[in-house]
Amino acid sequence: MCSREFINEQPREINKTLEREIKLARNIQMKLLNGKQPYLENGEVLGVSIPARVIGGDYYDFYVLPDGKLRIVIGDVMGKGIPAAMLMILTRGAFRSAAESTHGPGETLTAMNNAMYNDLRTLGSFVTVFCADWDPKNNTLTYANAGHNIPLTVTSEEDIAEFPKTKGVMIGGLPDQEYSEESLELDDRGFVLFYTDGIVEAQNKDGEMYRMERLCDVLLKSYQSNVKDIKESIVQSLNIFTEGVPQRDDITMVLLKSR
Amino acid sequence: MEVKKERSNNICTLYVDGVLDYSTMEPFVEKVRSIEEGIEKVIVDFTDLEFIDSTGIGAIINLVHEANTKQFEVELCGIIDEIKDLFETIGVFQIMEALQEESD
Numbered sequence: 001m002c003s004r005e006f007i008n009e010q011p012r013e014i015n016k017t018l019e020r021e022i023k024l025a026r027n028i029q030m031k032l033l034n035g036k037q038p039y040l041e042n043g044e045v046l047g048v049s050i051p052a053r054v055i056g057g058d059y060y061d062f063y064v065l066p067d068g069k070l071r072i073v074i075g076d077v078m079g080k081g082i083p084a085a086m087l088m089i090l091t092r093g094a095f096r097s098a099a100e101s102t103h104g105p106g107e108t109l110t111a112m113n114n115a116m117y118n119d120l121r122t123l124g125s126f127v128t129v130f131c132a133d134w135d136p137k138n139n140t141l142t143y144a145n146a147g148h149n150i151p152l153t154v155t156s157e158e159d160i161a162e163f164p165k166t167k168g169v170m171i172g173g174l175p176d177q178e179y180s181e182e183s184l185e186l187d188d189r190g191f192v193l194f195y196t197d198g199i200v201e202a203q204n205k206d207g208e209m210y211r212m213e214r215l216c217d218v219l220l221k222s223y224q225s226n227v228k229d230i231k232e233s234i235v236q237s238l239n240i241f242t243e244g245v246p247q248r249d250d251i252t253m254v255l256l257k258s259r
Numbered sequence: 260m261e262v263k264k265e266r267s268n269n270i271c272t273l274y275v276d277g278v279l280d281y282s283t284m285e286p287f288v289e290k291v292r293s294i295e296e297g298i299e300k301v302i303v304d305f306t307d308l309e310f311i312d313s314t315g316i317g318a319i320i321n322l323v324h325e326a327n328t329k330q331f332e333v334e335l336c337g338i339i340d341e342i343k344d345l346f347e348t349i350g351v352f353q354i355m356e357a358l359q360e361e362s363d
Contacts, residue, residue: 125317126317
């Protein structure tokens, strides 16, 4: 139907149609991605995603489990723009469906890989995903990783560290994967940052990257702040560093702080 | 970004020079497509690689899967530690090992 419409349209009208459809696609993605943030009695959580183009391939999501735990997921689809955005929606569907039927983050990643492997292999693509369950009762995160950046935990104004590593192949890399789980007791006053590589790989006009050191500096200075202010500080620091150079990659972060 | 291809007997070496990312990966994909029948091993030399993004890594993974289907071996060399860590995190080496074991 679309192609018949296009045959009858002039190039300028085709551009207008495409522009309108991309704008609608962006609205869909933004509404699904930056939806309602869950309210937590014993903590605060915030996610944000800033696509490099009109739409992007980064993903984060929350799912409140029946036992009161919060399942957090962050992912990065290979590539950029519309193709990555289409796979991002596929990833969201796989997570939402897996979150309901699986007991832990490792099982969730296995279910996502089982659901997506054939499609991703056919398309020659992959998604890196980090999944964690936060238990507010003991302030502990249980997590599993499918090829994603390891999150950071800030425990004082001087101490920041990556989570203890847990290995796992990206979603779409190999069939029938099992993902091992690790647990981390969070600091009562600290916070954690889940992120995608668009932050540390943001470039300034000289082609220099933002890198981990700058991110760590901002996070340490933000130790006392709430998640909204921490997010603002990271975005502001990135803007100062890049001086308006167009963003090359999608930027996504999830901040979790107990109280 | 430049990819130089050299063939010696049944070994093909791809020298990757520059940035292998979303905007530059086409020459790499072209060179992979042009790998002749009968090649037993493909070496990808990253000595002059400046940066690789997820699309570039995807191209490497696709090469590894293609090698498994067409029964040739892939070796990655000249990788600096930072990129080695990235490959380790994402699972590139795990895929290579798993597919290697499968074909053995």
